[in-house]
Amino acid sequence: MSVIIRNIQIISPGSPLHGAIEIGIDQGVFMDPSALTDATEIDGKAAWLIPGLIDFRVNLREPGLEHKGTIASETRAAVAGGVTSVVATPTTDPVVDSPADVRLVLERAKASGHCRVLPTAMLTQGGGGNHLSEMAALVDAGCVALAQGNRPFSSRKIEFNALKYAESLGIRVILDSESRDFAGGCAHAGRVGTGLGLSLNSPLSETLGLGADLDLVEATGVSAHFSRITTKTAVNRIREAKAKGLQITCDVTLSHLLYSEQAVLNLDPNFHLERPLRTEEDRLGLIAGIIDGTIDLIVSDHSPHETGAKLAPFPETEQGMSLIEGVIQLLVKLDQSGELSFEQSLTAMTSKAAQVINQKELGTIQLGNPADCVLLNPNDSTTYDQDHWLSTGTNSPLLGQTLPGRVIGSWINGQHIAP
């Protein structure tokens, strides 16, 4: 069925349609409305039409951790946050490390998913960090990249081998840079964590790991994506490495753009994250990194948990927050605060993300591209309460908040998805 959406403002930086006021959708792709006859007309009521967001780091929890979230529940929450494609982490239980696992994720996504699910798989078997996965078969099965997630390689030598092998097959790797020696600690080693007597995580855990990873990327020539950068120092290192010509990209989580270590003051377990919230200076350095292009992508690092996982004293709770339901709204909020323009954050979750997953036809509203788009009223708002919450994980600072922006409707592959 074809539709024409009129009375809109298309926001798709870099596209010839950026600023256009109407669009057609037919056969799953964007079309020139004047070429469509018999189309259903939709009044966009002066809302924005944006490319559907691509969230490059989402924990869907399936298979094995369905008590925390399912592909059905979390992709539904994603759509409410303006996300139409999620890149799924492989750190499920069991981890995704075989073509059969990848097919399982894709089949379940097809059966119960509300948006596109793009799998990734582990670089090493079982995520154990010792034996290489069957990388070619994993990519054939549908993985957009291979990752080691939060599991360490057993040695830098094994990591070197994994990167070298991936490079020879033209596979992009996702690295979570961390020095094992400095890993751990539930709060940034700064004023707040020190004052609360929490176990501390030094920024050295990131910078030492990143330094070694950058050396290995340079030595192997692999295309690498550094995920969840948290410090200003790391942004500077990546800026220098890019200037040197390394084929690298990186991302930052929304929570690190929104919050600093101050958020931990109340010992709210929702702010207990795998990568701790750092100083205000770091937060501003990360925003500057997006503005100058050093940081390519913004991710939600959506991590839903069952209630019990957060029902304990702060250090004993599981890490991560459920955030995907508010992604587009949080981008509007960042824009309204004057810290990061909507066009810049949007690019970091659309066209740039499409490049990193090598699916350049996604992420831009352009004639002939798959029609993944979101109708967003920037003047309305979204209120988050338990009754209307979609994610299985209620471990979210969004609950009880009202954020600017409201998703009126989404289309994925031309199919209308109810908000």
Add this chain to the structure above:
Amino acid sequence: MHGPAALQLTTDGRLKHLLTTEGLPKSLITELLDTAETFLSSQGQPVKKVPLLRGKTVVNLFFENSTRTRTTFDIAAHRLSADVVTLDIRTSSTSKGETLFDTLKNLEAMQADLFVVRHSAGGAPFFIANRVTPHIAVINAGDGTHAHPTQALLDLMTIRKHKGDPANLSVAIVGDLKHSRVARSLIHGLRGMGCPDIRAIGPGTLLPSDLEHLGVRSFHRIEDGLTNVDVVVLLRLQKERMSSALLPSEREFFNLYGMTESRLKLAKDNAIVMHPGPINRGVEIANEVADGPQAVILDQVTNGIAIRMAVMAMTLSTQQGGHS
């Protein structure tokens, strides 16, 4: 104020839990110290028994090993005529997989009035205080490396008794401040009392990096840090600091930071020497100092009972509608 510091006070500033010394105003600390002194006889010993908490149930929840702190809380509760239940949780329900939250709900159902909590996780008493039904008071008896507020209060009581108002004193804390909840709570307490000169003395591996923010000056040479102080607080050195390569040996620590008679001479005449106990002779402190006239370590223990009586009486009075 935030988190534990905010939760422990009522809107009109009275103490309903004791979770941390951070943010406690001088007036409230002074009230606690004054109350504790009323529980001491004219000989300086805690009174034997008063009926203040008759009919109340105090539950000691010790998720972490402790003999002395638990004993002093026991004694304090008994002297206030409360019924006391002590649960060594390490060997009971949580080792069977019950969560802290469920243990708590069970104990609440048993109609306790006051929980005394020691836990290895920083913030655990805050977690409990956040979730207990109203009218149950929670006292932090030490949580992780976060806080040990009753220890800090008994230290302040001891300091005030021997040296007067902390607002006129210099205090040096020596040793492993980094892993010490005692030190953190004492620093907050001293700051609350207006102490103008707080010093931390120890090697770089045992001092937190953000001490300046807490209003504390750091010294790596004990000779620099001890000069003209009124109070010397020594901290217990745990053996695991050597295995985690923060220190080479106890011997080297004693050689660099051990409190000897000659070092003590750098402090003011009649400076007092304190230690939360148990002391390691020949590690933090030389025998002649531990047994010497300037050590007030046993006085601290006595004051500890009175302070715990005062904290229990005051928090329960707030929780149950009275005015302390």
